[in-house]
Amino acid sequence: MQRDFLIVGGGVVGMAVAYGLARAGQRVSVLDESDDALRASRGNAGLTWMQGKGAGMPRYGELSLDSCLAWPDFAAELAARTGVDIQHECHGGVDLCFDADEAEVRCNEYTALQGASPRLASDFRWQYLEREALLTHLPGLGESVHGGTWSPHDGHCNPLYLLRALYAACQMLGVEIRPATPVNEVRALGAGFSARTAMGSVAAERIVIAAGLGARTLAPVLGLSGAVRPVRGQMLITERRPIVPQLPTPQIRQTASGGYLIGDSHEDAGLDKGVTLEMLQVLAEKAVRIYPALRDARLVRAWGALRVMTPDGYPLYEESTLHPGAYNLNCHSGITLAALHAGALSQSLLDDRLGRDYPQFSGARFDVQAY
């Protein structure tokens, strides 16, 4: 098979781009590792979230907003193609504040962000709501919560169904997906690129490294940035409870099946994706503070997963200057950005415009400055 694109990494970033490219008629192969790999896409909170994005880099806020706005059509399109309902809901979301200082910092941040971007000044809608005003959005909210920022752009989905839908859609579009095929080495050829695996080499005209933390070793070989590090998050889920019409929050959300998904921890734990009793206790106590009715809820499962974090927290979207046609795609909000990745970002790859469309996101920003 003559391939246009070879994608290394079958997480939500690689699969969203594979889908976008295949939908445009490209011949695409995806190589992925096996079930024991580090995979943020299978352990995350499933938020499609605008709030908190872009402080220090307004363009990131704009992209996050674009993606959130594109999400309803993206979810509907995937459902129509595959029959998989991703359980995407976008009726707004609330980022909670536990005291007045936190509220002030948050409001100042969003105001500054809007001051730095005319687009966000007109299109990013948000409002700080005191606890009493939040009760209509979050019935049952605990008395010790100060308030929170509400935004209509925020939502949530089932991230595992998202991945399932992307795999199904890609297969329908003829994408060759090779699971349990770790890439040991990537190389630039005279024309095109190749990836060496235990089952032989695979070649294509262009190559996309979408390998999450795997980019640390693969990307630099092609002159791309490997500047990503793991940041652990621990998650808890309760037994199924009757559905309450509460908006999602980054701290806790009720899933479509009734379980409450809890967890907003950020830890530097190296490559350890385990859980600790200490952190699970912190998360459970916070959940009960937010919704006291959960005091009696049984916890049914806990897990840890590793975020893929760049030094400044913004995405890496870059083409190699050393080897044009080799790309590196990495971000820590791959669920939120999935609609963008399948849409505008894939189009930039097709049009050979990635560097021009996303200049702020090159790995060159992490290079040590020469004096």
Ligand SMILES: Cc1cc2nc3c(=O)[nH]c(=O)nc-3n(C[C@H](O)[C@H](O)[C@H](O)COP(=O)(O)OP(=O)(O)OC[C@H]3O[C@@H](n4cnc5c(N)ncnc54)[C@H](O)[C@@H]3O)c2cc1C
């Ligand atoms: C606890 C937690 C909560 C989160 N919550 C949210 C949220 O609510 N909303 C949101 O938008 N984002 C969230 N995220 C972030 C989101 O999960 C990630 O941004 C996203 O999953 C990154 O996807 P990825 O495809 O880049 O990485 P991964 O999911 O890590 O996938 C990379 C893939 O590359 C493969 N790979 C690596 N090396 C190789 C190799 N050598 N050969 C072949 N394959 C290779 C791996 O096997 C893996 O399948 C959260 C993350 C965590 C950990």
